[in-house]
Amino acid sequence: MDKYLEFEKPIIELQGKIEELKSYNEDKGGGLEREIGKLKERLVKVQEEIFSNLNPWEKVELARHPSRPYTLDYVKYLFKDWLELHGDRRFADDKALVSGIGRLKDISFVVVGHQRGRKVDEKIKRNFGMAHPEGYRKALRVMKLGGKFGLPIVTLIDSSGAYPGIGAEERGVAHAIAENMKEITMIPVPIIVIITGEGGSGGAIAIAIGDRIYMQKYAIYSVISPEGCASILWRDQKYKKEAAGALKLTPVDLKNLNIIDGIISEPPGGAHSNHEEASRLIGEAIMKAYNELKDIPPPELIEKRIEKFSRMGAFKEL
């Protein structure tokens, strides 16, 4: 791991020591296995301790971890015969949001999800995972394709939000998001939504209508970024840590608020520490949800979907 967060430092140091000792052990021809084992045990303990005591802001940082797997990483580990499908048939192909068809356990799924970049040029190409209207329209087009041919749909969400730019407004980003929510509602196949990183406001909800909504353990889902919240409410971004706490954006919070159906666990050091294992866990969750949903007749599925969202909210009625 070349990039790490401040609170991950002790873990990185220990991992370095283990690697060092391993190569020394190899050179020496063995004998240090016990020490290596002890260090590994310590690593597990340290990891557990750090990850179970994260504050809300650290969780936000973790959700945005630069090494966190993105949609195409999960696709690589999970979906066979993957075909990426491009373009919204109206304006362009938005590379911040990818879509395609792939096979998981012999079932063809439509997959749509945000794609951030890891290197600078990739980041620019992917517009840092912030989609334009054409991205959302592509997502809807491909999801409807799934509806037409009876393929279940998985959406993977990881974006700080829809891109705030002139072109986005000219091409009606608000309309694209609204229409997505309305149209996705009527798609007659199971839709499984997974927040894999940052579930950023309108940019997330545009592809987050579904029958099951899950969050990975270190993902977040919020109406606004903590920075945005701090600068609007308290006129200064320096209150972002307080805002992160106040917004209640962690999976546990969302489960308590009855927004999500479940939390998908991650490898001990977070999804970024082991992409393959993180993918396996996501695959399991997808199959579990699919098996629960696959036999529900489409009209009932849609009715329950509407019902699901119509229950969300908190108010008093006298």
Next chain:
Amino acid sequence: MQLCRSGEIGRRIGLKIRWSVLLRVGSSPTSGKKLLIYLEQIMKWFQRRKRIEKESKKKDIPDGVWIKCDNCGEILYKKEIMKKFMVCTKCDYHFKVNSFFYKSILLDEDSFEEEDIKIYPCDPLKFKDYKQKLKKAQKRTTLNDAIICGQGKIEGKGIEICIMDFSFIGGSMGSVVGEKVKRAIQRAINMELPLIIVSASGGARMHEGILSLMQMAKTATTLSKLHTPYISILTNPTTAGVMASYASLGDIIIAEPGALIGFAGPRVIKQTLKKELPEGFQRSEFLLEHGFVDMVVHRKYLQDTVKIILGHLS
């Protein structure tokens, strides 16, 4: 004689158009019945004007005899522009008005029956200062939250209507707004009534966090079942979460002139791009140009436009 008296009234309240109608009617041989209908219409106009004055006095209009136009700076005689739908007589700037005002200019007199009046916001996240903010807004506006919903009549025909109120925490959409809009849509479905939503909102209400975001989903998913005409009226401002949900989903979308309409706030876009935004960006006319609203309509023609649409669609 009757004609004369009503003409006087008409002149006093500045109804030049109606007066000319009367003259035309008066100069040709017309049956007494027809005359009576015209007279009735005039009286209705007169009553409507009075009602607008009365209701807009209640809330949201700055106190005092004079009012300054936010756009051109013209000092205006308040009584005068209230008669003119709270639109600047010099530059046509549409002042922000509250939900009561829209109710009075859109609906037949006393036809509004409010629903869901006992839904109140709560503080599910225990968000800092939210409770106090709610209390203050409730006291100032006499509203429970940023919207009123119910049934009304336009030219005697029943409709379901929701009117947002910007004076209540910036018209922000939290659980109450979402729930009330959802129920209004459901009533429109069940009673087969046309739906009108007048939007005025800065977007989702941060203080209710993810629950506010879900109101976008709640309203949009419910709208997928609506098959009666839905007219969405966008007023200044309609942005972010509200624009990115029900406000964008009207069968017909009307915008008031010069209203700020969009997804991201202009300040955010400016900060992101680090450059000045083009003139008229995210205004009603910009949206018309780019194909996202059907028409930009002056407030004085709003009711007539709605009538024509409903006449065609229902």
